[in-house]
Amino acid sequence: MAQHWRLLTVGRPKDRAISQMIDEYRMRLGSWQPLDWVVAPEIGYKNGQESETLEREAKAISKHLDPTDFVILLDIDGQQVTSEFLSRQLARYQEQSLAVVFVIGGSLGVASRIRERANWRWSLSSLTLPHALAQLITVEQIYRAFSIIHHHPYHKA
Template sequence: MKIRILTIGQKMPAWVMTGVDDYLKRIQPFVQTQIIEIPMAKRGKNDSEADILKYRQIEGDAILAQLKGNELLIALEVAGREFSTEKLATTMQDWMQAGQDVVLAIGGPDGHSQAVRQAAAWHWSLSKLTLPHPLVRVMLIEQLYRAMTINHNHPYHRAG
C-alpha cells in the first residue's frame, strides 16, 4: 500500500512545511507516503461564478491527471463524512490488507470540481469547520501517522 496526497497550492508557510515534513518522516516506516503539490489556478480579484467553476475544473483536471488506474481516490471536503481516528486506523488496515494504493485529494480554495467528486470513492471531512488549506495538510498527515501508530501499537496515540 502507498498513500499519495494531492494538494492544490504551493509555497506554504514555514510552519506548515516543518509540521508536514516531521510527520512525513515519521510515517514512512509504516506506509510509503508522498505529498504532491499541484499549482493553484490563477485567480482574479473580482471573479464571477463562471470563473470559479473554471478554476475548479482546471484544478480538478490536474488532480485527475495524477491518478493511476489502481488507486482509490478520496476527496477531502467539508461536506464529507467524519469519523474517529480509531475508525481511520481500521480503514487503513483494510487498505493495507487489500494492497490498495490510496490518493487523498485536497482541493483548492473553491473546493473540488464535479469530475473529482464523481471520481472519488468517497468524501472525507476532517471537520465540519472550514479549515485553512495549509492547516489541513498538517492535520491530515498527523492523523494518518496517528492511525498507523494505533495499528502498530506504538505509544504515540493514547486514548482517553
C-alpha cells in the same frame, strides 16, 4: 515494504513551518506506510472565474490519478470519523494493497468530476479550515491512525 500512498494537494502551504511539520509526519509514517506528497498548481482567479478555475485544477489533479487509485477526497461534506475508525479503514486499505491517494483541493474545493471520482469522502470537521492546516491535520491523522494500528504510544486515548 508497503506500496507508497500519495497526498495530492492543490498548492503547498505558504508557511514553511507547516510544510516542515507535514514532512516530519511523513517521515515518521515512512516505516509503516510511505506517503509521497504531490503538489498540483493552485490557480488564481477573479470573481466570476470560479468554475473555470475548478476545471483547470481538476485537470491538474486528474493528471496525477491512475484509474486503479483508491481516492480519498478531503471534503467538508464527507464522512466525519474517529481516529480509531480511520485506523481500521486505513489498515484495511493497506491489507488490500490499494494505491491510496488523499486529495485536498484548492480554496474553492474541487470540481464535481473529482468528487464523483472519489472512492471515499472524508471530512476533518464541519468547520472551514485553512488549506495549509487541513493538509497538516490530514497527515497527522494518517500518522495517528498508523500509530494506533502499530500500538505506538503516540495515540494515548
